[in-house]
Amino acid sequence: MKDHVLIVDDEPIIRNGLKSFIDWEKLGLAVEGDSANGLAALELLRDRPVDILITDIKMPVMDGLELTREALKINPDLQIVLISSYNEFDYVREGMKHGAVDYLLKPTLEADELIAVLLRCKERLAGCRKQADEKTRLARQTSLLERKRIEQDIVRLLAGAREETRFADLFGRRGAAYVCAYVMADCLSEWGERYGNLHASIVYEDLQALFYEQFQTGSAPILAGEGLLLLYPRDEGAGGHSIERFKARAEAELGLSVSAGYCEVEASERLETAYRRSRAAAERRFFEGTGRVFVHDGTNDGTNGADEAGGRFEEMNRHAMLELVRAEKDGGAVLDGFVARWRREGPSPEQTKREACELLSAFAYASGDTRTVTGFRDGVWRCDTVSRLGELMRALVREMEQPNRLRLNDNGHGGQLVAKAVAYIERHYRDDLTLQDVADSVHVSKSYFSNLFKKQTGQNFIDYLIDLRIGEAKRLLVRNECRIYEVAEKAGFNDVKYFSKLFKKTTQMTPVEYREKHQR
Template structure:
């Protein structure tokens, strides 16, 4: 039986998780559950639990702190996080530390929890099987030494502590030059979607085993859900060439793409620095593309980024103005890319800023809640490079650029009528709409509808209609070389001269000038 510990400060969540599953039937037992991390850590000191299910936000000690200290006590422990959307930055940290997965409190279903638990058990069983088989290798003693050293490295990385001068297994080559390598599986999320989490986990373990079979000295450990940290002696001073050759062999054998960051260090006490340097080097894949071999330059290594290096609240007014005016999404993204390509932010910070920008756009929509919750996670998990992030955002913003229903402050009867009117306008704005024709749709008098529309949208009916038509004209001008007359008609303007005057009044450019500016 696998022993499970549940930690959450809300009794209803703890009891709900306990009641969700027929634990005995699944080969598990829930023997304890606690309201905070401090109590749970005391129970974990015996290291007799196999699975930890923990909330992130808790009093006294949060779930991330608990996870760090629990893994330091028992590196083989498997952790499942439960959280809210507002905890996503903590969730990312937990996944980097090696959490199996995370589940959302507000939408937690028995089937989802059961699937994650079964996957966790499969991982535990596979680790036990693999450890058992490797113990029978001819060089089993050497493997066990490596494994102990691997666990010790992992413990110090998790605790972010400097290595002592002596360790459980302190090979002589650590006192000479050695390579620190951070390897990431490219397109890991796509692999998970197509083949499952367990497949990716087993693939990484295959890579780990391949390293041990090929390299008589060194260690390899899983440090995140799609990454390995490897150290080995730099015997001939040709680490880059050796890594390139090994990388090509791995990719050819398993049909994968990998990105590798590396650094050189000397002395066991420098392992933690080597881990940080190689991890930071691998982050360059976000800016330079997947599949590369990266090394931190000396200037990068000497520069320690502080909060003062980063402008905390940049002026994004031009970005939102371009979106509001209906300019091509690529123009707004180009504005953002000027900041992001500068290198003052790391990939996570860029993704966070991108999510905030999209949230600002989402929140102008009536269905903002659904949009944010559905797309926010996708941005973090599927944009491994800046190019992918830019494409993702352009796609999202173009979707937002279509006629939409603006968010109204009043959800009462009046708000419902205007929402219905806005839906009708969004579907028919290129047609011959009038104030009277739309008022008839919602069964209101022309005068009352006019007053209610302005109160709800803070715009006159005709101004709103012209705004939609100009946005459509911008889209058409940026996408094709149709005649201005045809663009005007397709956008809902019957008089091309009137269209040209209105367009220049709103944008400051003639339709022809605007088209040229978009090339």
């Protein structure tokens, strides 16, 4: 990084001489410009980045001492070197008192003498910058700790449904207006299937860090199993515009699609009410699609967890569903009718999924094998749109109508199938392995294998895969033959940053800390 120098002297020959006197580039300096008097120099100081000022003491219009005083008002860290044709000690004392670094005589000035002073200026500038960086770091750390404290309070208050808590109570600004936004990562269940149960927490931590970068004030508590709640003063940005910018950054910097709902509230309004409104707005994603920002329209305060239509929606009981399934030979047609009904009548996502689980039970009961349903309920509840719910239900209904040949009451055979799959996983876990790849290797459907694998091993496939990869990473770290990025690659992780985060989540140590611990 170059420091910028301004030369001020009323004699052109002196200005030009100083510019050619030494090798500025070699010293890491650049002459930003020169001026014939202090007044002109002040204009340059206001418009240009200047770190070091070399100025004559006696000049017309504005002398060097007045320039020193005024220049330091503009930039308190400015390093000032006084020069003169005379040994003017009274002026020198005055200049040094105001903050000049040194005083040089023009008639006897040597290059080495000027270089020594300039190097001292550079050293002082480096100290100023280090001090400023440390001050900024401490201020950010203090701000972050305060944010975290407020976030803990918010999570606790929401868990206890403290209706009396107002925004002014949390943030202390009684005349302000606030934005409350509920943010959900899209397709999180699909990411979780590929990267494991810890992935969701990493995703929301990354989104939280992005919020801290974009918003100077406000808090973003992570609501476990739900989403991210953004709370910030409206003067940080109007709700729709700032959330759209946050969403765009999540897509560009994190590769994430997010959906959000928001509302704007006054400082006197309640936290719980704003939370319910923003969440109700965000849940429009279920019927209207992912990757969008929804504003609370004033018709639903979220008190029932559903909009007005959802509040009037009557769920069909399992007996009626069973009669319908038995009466209709085409299971797909029955399912299409339910999806159309959900879209038309607009129940809440919770009501829709609850009815979907009941419908799934009816199909399973009609097929004579209720064991099929147990492992699929989680998949239903993880669907973030009615379209994805419909796709999942169609796949499950097809499996019930056309049972896989290995769906037998033969635990021994099922165990052999999983053992064969485990051997395949252990051979290929360093590759970009998916659940579909393993299911194909043993010639069964993905959903059937997923449930069979969990039944036989007590673990989800992806969590078992991650355990294998983390175990291999530990072995490589202890051997201490590879760099961290090489360990990640050899263990089957494509992204070293993601590997490091996941490793710390699993072991409570960074890869470096783990290696150091096992080298002692």
